[in-house]
Amino acid sequence: MSGAATHTLTLPGAMLARGFWLYVWRIDTPKGEYLYVGRTGDSSSPHASPPFTRMTQHLGKQKNSNALRRNLLNAGIEAEDCEVFDLIAHGPIFDEVSSDGTREERMELHKPLRDLVAAMEKQLADDLRDAGYNVLNVVHCKKPLDVVLWKNVRSAFAEHFTRLGNS
Numbered sequence: 001m002s003g004a005a006t007h008t009l010t011l012p013g014a015m016l017a018r019g020f021w022l023y024v025w026r027i028d029t030p031k032g033e034y035l036y037v038g039r040t041g042d043s044s045s046p047h048a049s050p051p052f053t054r055m056t057q058h059l060g061k062q063k064n065s066n067a068l069r070r071n072l073l074n075a076g077i078e079a080e081d082c083e084v085f086d087l088i089a090h091g092p093i094f095d096e097v098s099s100d101g102t103r104e105e106r107m108e109l110h111k112p113l114r115d116l117v118a119a120m121e122k123q124l125a126d127d128l129r130d131a132g133y134n135v136l137n138v139v140h141c142k143k144p145l146d147v148v149l150w151k152n153v154r155s156a157f158a159e160h161f162t163r164l165g166n167s
Helices: 051-059 067-074 103-130 147-158 162-166
Strands: 020-029 032-039 084-094
Touching (some): 020 051, 020 067, 020 147, 032 051, 032 067, 051 067, 084 103, 103 147, 147 162
16 A cells, blocks of 8 residues: 555535536646636537536546546646646536426527637637646637626636736
8 A cells, every 4th residue: 555645625515516617727747837728518418517527527537528638648647647636617607507498498598608608718728828828728619709708707717827817
């Protein structure tokens, strides 16, 4: 049992709330600090998971949902070799769509919210990169950014990423 150690994880209960969230992973790796930007709100279903669910998926072994682990590997970094994973999540920006109605009806309500958050996800990744942070992932989205909504979200993340506030 060599190398055994005790670790702790503190999770705010609010991070269990379903809905549309934006989040940034700050990872202390053997190669320095990296960020990973993500969102909740599925593209293929009318669901919007809590950040806690995405947290476990990102670091798991399922190749269809572990984008953070894959991006670290692409940078030559094993997740288990990282010192610290810090998750900064903002939300829910919107509540998850009601479970009433057909799947198609729920998707019609879900898509506009998903698209708004996707545009902010892209902007957040771009702004962090422009501010000099090492962002592991590139976010692709052509949906229009709601600049009024974005201003408040950006301000929330600038509290945790000081260079973002100055760029």
